[in-house]
Amino acid sequence: MTILDGFAEWLHKQGHGVYAPDRAYGDDEIGIVVGASPSSPDEVIVVATYQGQESDFKLGYDESHIQLRVRGTQDASRAFRRAQAIYDDWHGTGSVELPSGHQVLSVIGTQSGPIPIGRDDNGRFEHTINFRAEWRNTSNNRA
Template sequence: MSWTSDLEAGLAEHLAAAGLGVWRPTGPAYTTAEVGIVTGRVPTAPDRVIVINAYNVTSGLLSHVTLGLQIKVRGPKSADPRPAQDLTDAIYDRLHGARDLTLAGIPVALLWRQSWAWLGPDANGRDETTSNYYAETAHPSAHVTD
């Protein structure tokens, strides 16, 4: 795995350890009763899912970076949007302002939510939200270690 996918997996493990969902990167498939935690593409199942994807915010000549972590939440098929928002709030409670984390061996000095939005229902009537968290961390390379 790469530094980025390691960090995504570490965040998934962190959320699973908090009881917010189930992180099962190699299977078996999630049950309908579970909140799946995945990285990358949004799966068609289960209905309730947390999807984590990293993106660059800032990087410079030193290893210090601000990494964006998009966390998309999808709730169950329902006329009530609150289950998706409730899960979004539970993730916020766990992550916003967290300091001195180690995610998959990667030190994260500070993590905070920068923004969030309600996306409405998907084509199957499952409400979605998206949140953008910023992580202050270090991403050393062959040429940058400080």
């Protein structure tokens, strides 16, 4: 299970939506997905990563940036409120073990809350929230 799956499961456990990667989401669910935004359901949280700092070549820690794209309905406040609730839950988090078993040392918001990015092709409002996360990640060459 990847670190992104772990963050998706953590969102689910916190009550922000439903993470069910092996089935389609119902129209009444707030789906949590990893990678790309599906066409349905209307309300969805997409968990993705983008380049963070260079990892230490000896110590078993990685740091990356996690982006959550929160899509709502044609009511802009729905996506904003959900994104703000996630930001409030995640920003400043210290040591936590994700449901995937990854040991996360810190999660820090890289801006002061949700950023509106407009509407998708179906008129649904979207917001992003970005975090810097550090977690324990050992390998054959790193302890």
